[in-house]
Amino acid sequence: MADAPVFIDPAKCKGCAKCVKGCGFGALKMVDAPGANKAGKLAEVDPAACKACSACIKACPFKAISEVKQEIYGTAGIENYRNIWVFAEQSHGKVAEVAFELLAKALELKAQRGDGAQVAAVLLGHGLTPEIEQSLIAAGADVVYKVDDPALEDYEANVYVDAVSQLVEKHKPEIILAGATAVGRAFFARVAVKVRTGLTADCTMLKVEETKNKDTGAMQMLLHQTRPAFGGNIMATIMTPNHRPQMATVRPKVFKKAPHDPSRKGQVLLEALKLIAPQTKLLKTVRDPDAIDIAAHDILISGGRGLKSADNFKLLFRLAELLGGEVSCSRACVDAGWAPVSRQVGQTGKTVAPKLYLCFGISGAIQHLEGIRGADTIIAVNSDPNAPIFGVADLGIVGDLFEILPALVKELEK
Amino acid sequence: MRIVVCIKQVPDTTNVRINPKTNTLMREGVESIVNPFDEYALEEALRLKDEAGAHVTVVSMGPPQAMAVLREALARGADDAFLVSSRAFGGADTLATSYTLAMAIKKACDGKTPDLVLFGKQAIDGDTAQVGPGVSEFLGVPLVTYVKQISLKDGNGNFVVTTVMDDGEHVIEGNFPAVMTVLKEASTPRFAPLSGAMRAAKAEISVLDEKAISADPIRIGLKGSPTKVVTIFPPPVKGGGEKVDARGDAAAGAKAIAKFLAEKGLVK
Numbered sequence A: 001m002a003d004a005p006v007f008i009d010p011a012k013c014k015g016c017a018k019c020v021k022g023c024g025f026g027a028l029k030m031v032d033a034p035g036a037n038k039a040g041k042l043a044e045v046d047p048a049a050c051k052a053c054s055a056c057i058k059a060c061p062f063k064a065i066s067e068v069k070q071e072i073y074g075t076a077g078i079e080n081y082r083n084i085w086v087f088a089e090q091s092h093g094k095v096a097e098v099a100f101e102l103l104a105k106a107l108e109l110k111a112q113r114g115d116g117a118q119v120a121a122v123l124l125g126h127g128l129t130p131e132i133e134q135s136l137i138a139a140g141a142d143v144v145y146k147v148d149d150p151a152l153e154d155y156e157a158n159v160y161v162d163a164v165s166q167l168v169e170k171h172k173p174e175i176i177l178a179g180a181t182a183v184g185r186a187f188f189a190r191v192a193v194k195v196r197t198g199l200t201a202d203c204t205m206l207k208v209e210e211t212k213n214k215d216t217g218a219m220q221m222l223l224h225q226t227r228p229a230f231g232g233n234i235m236a237t238i239m240t241p242n243h244r245p246q247m248a249t250v251r252p253k254v255f256k257k258a259p260h261d262p263s264r265k266g267q268v269l270l271e272a273l274k275l276i277a278p279q280t281k282l283l284k285t286v287r288d289p290d291a292i293d294i295a296a297h298d299i300l301i302s303g304g305r306g307l308k309s310a311d312n313f314k315l316l317f318r319l320a321e322l323l324g325g326e327v328s329c330s331r332a333c334v335d336a337g338w339a340p341v342s343r344q345v346g347q348t349g350k351t352v353a354p355k356l357y358l359c360f361g362i363s364g365a366i367q368h369l370e371g372i373r374g375a376d377t378i379i380a381v382n383s384d385p386n387a388p389i390f391g392v393a394d395l396g397i398v399g400d401l402f403e404i405l406p407a408l409v410k411e412l413e414k
Numbered sequence B: 001m002r003i004v005v006c007i008k009q010v011p012d013t014t015n016v017r018i019n020p021k022t023n024t025l026m027r028e029g030v031e032s033i034v035n036p037f038d039e040y041a042l043e044e045a046l047r048l049k050d051e052a053g054a055h056v057t058v059v060s061m062g063p064p065q066a067m068a069v070l071r072e073a074l075a076r077g078a079d080d081a082f083l084v085s086s087r088a089f090g091g092a093d094t095l096a097t098s099y100t101l102a103m104a105i106k107k108a109c110d111g112k113t114p115d116l117v118l119f120g121k122q123a124i125d126g127d128t129a130q131v132g133p134g135v136s137e138f139l140g141v142p143l144v145t146y147v148k149q150i151s152l153k154d155g156n157g158n159f160v161v162t163t164v165m166d167d168g169e170h171v172i173e174g175n176f177p178a179v180m181t182v183l184k185e186a187s188t189p190r191f192a193p194l195s196g197a198m199r200a201a202k203a204e205i206s207v208l209d210e211k212a213i214s215a216d217p218i219r220i221g222l223k224g225s226p227t228k229v230v231t232i233f234p235p236p237v238k239g240g241g242e243k244v245d246a247r248g249d250a251a252a253g254a255k256a257i258a259k260f261l262a263e264k265g266l267v268k
Helices: A018-022 A055-059 A097-113 A130-138 A157-171 A182-194 A313-323 A331-335 A366-371 A401-413 B036-052 B064-076 B094-108 B131-139 B194-202 B250-263
Strands: A006-008 A028-032 A041-045 A065-067 A082-087 A119-125 A143-148 A173-179 A205-212 A219-229 A234-239 A246-250 A267-270 A280-286 A299-303 A326-329 A356-360 A377-382 A395-398 B002-006 B009-011 B017-019 B024-026 B032-034 B055-061 B080-084 B116-120 B143-153 B158-165 B168-175 B178-182 B206-208 B228-233 B242-245
Touching: A006 A041, A018 A028, A018 A055, A055 A065, A082 A097, A097 A119, A097 A130, A097 A173, A097 A205, A097 A246, A119 A130, A119 A157, A130 A143, A130 A267, A143 A157, A157 A173, A157 A182, A157 B143, A173 A182, A182 A246, A182 B094, A182 B131, A182 B143, A182 B158, A219 A246, A280 B158, A299 A313, A313 A326, A313 A356, A313 A401, A356 A401, A377 A401, A377 B250, A395 B250, A401 B250, B002 B036, B002 B094, B002 B131, B009 B064, B032 B036, B032 B064, B036 B055, B036 B064, B036 B116, B036 B143, B036 B178, B055 B064, B055 B094, B064 B080, B064 B194, B080 B094, B094 B131, B094 B206, B116 B131, B131 B143, B131 B178, B143 B168, B242 B250
Parallel strands: A082 A119, A082 A173, A119 A143, A143 A267, A173 A246, A299 A326, A299 A356, A356 A377, A377 A395, A395 B242, B002 B055, B002 B116, B055 B080, B080 B206, B116 B178, B143 B178
Antiparallel strands: A006 A065, A028 A041, A205 A219, A219 A234, A234 B228, A280 B168, B009 B032, B017 B024, B143 B158, B158 B168
16 A cells, blocks of 8 residues: 555544544544543554645644655556556658557557557647548557647647647556657657656567566556667667556667558547647758668678778668669768768668668678667678677678679679 | 856777676776767857857766866866766766756756756767757757758847758758757867966866765666676677688689678679
């Protein structure tokens, strides 16, 4: 049993029952206590009913009631928090792929809980179409909370924070997941602070498991949030035992999408919220016409430090053309100015999950390996037989890439 | 204009030890550097000071040795510095850190909200990118993230910034006060002039503990942190597959790849 938020000092209580009348929640009653005072009664508090409003403290003429400092810092009434939410990031009618990946994970978490918790998608925007809602339901959402407001036309961090925080306070989800995109990372961190809970960034593993709360000793279904830290040298499993919701972000392509099931049924709830005005104004969006999204390709031909020059990337582009893929690179190539950061794979670049990752001259620093963990097949060519990349490659070729690459191009041109 | 830059001292090696008792990181004895992203935030502040005039305050939360990064910032041109340091702050997660820093910023600015609070995009040890947004909430001011350029508009307290988002660059207009997180594209950090280094060596740096910032004891440090690190373990190792030594026989290597691709149905 949790400690009551107020303490009634039996040495000071005179059994007058003024506190019982003062309490608006029926949390206090008088119990018989012969000899404790003249009235032979003492006030007693029901911790489950007490809302810590301190009305009884004011009502007591004898200063017998005082506030108890909660020893455990946590969200009040955490048992009222239910359901698993996914933030369904969308921009101009297009839902970010990571939202579908997270819905697939949310369905797994729902099954692990096995208590009928619902999966809900949170959709913010303006002029949202039924097609978007249906796609979220087909991907696993039992409920879509939709906020359609002109203030949500473009992403504005502060309005997004307001909308999601209001929904959290209203519906009390137990878990919320968001994509660790430029949008998700920024506003989600502020939501977590606004609702006073924890947030774990860039999780690579998530599961729900019955776990003992070290503070209270109670068994709880907790979200185990595992993420790499220190450039991937350490994996840490993090939990949020006493605060709700349990919040986590996940980078795109870390989890796999599930096939859409158009026959799935779900509820769309339109939430009319009174939102704050946008705090900043988007004047324009400048898109780089040459921008490439390497994460969107099934085949990546990747180059590393071993390529030795920007010019040598030509060979990779030829190979990419032959295999129908795109060219990516390691951080060393970006730092050397051989390739733009948009092509960079790894912890500080993009996480990718292609069907084929064929790389040349990449030794496989832990940060790079972290970015290709989701690849189905990895083929590596490197001159150093001890390169760490061979530890993860399905096929490793030890040799000179400047000889093997042209030979491979020739072989495939046949 | 009053600008506060939050900078963090981070370990410059990935060989970080873990306290097995608390499951938190032990920073003592690990060689440290200024978080690289914070250097760009500081440079933006100093650039704005050069252009329009500003009082630049640097704040760092960490152990006493973090004094070094504050002295470096003073040497480069910051006007004053505060070290937010106490054993009671140890083990803080991003919520407790955001709270502590926000309270420290208010204290450093005599209870007033500064016009601009700058952070680096993220710290390289935790990589969370959460503390900047968290501080913006505790200060109750607008948040702008992933900023690569800040321009002051008309000199009447407005700004225009360029941010880098997933769909391109956003040009955004707004009013101070604001909290911004800065990318490395912003600018090249300057070196400290010799005169600055001499001034910084003599400068007094105030240390703010939990009492100085009037922090609620339950909201700081490990106790004030909703997230608990439960286990720490080395990353899983995937065993390597087939390996072909093609040194001196490139054709064999190329053939092995082509055969593998054909078997997997990956050839067009």
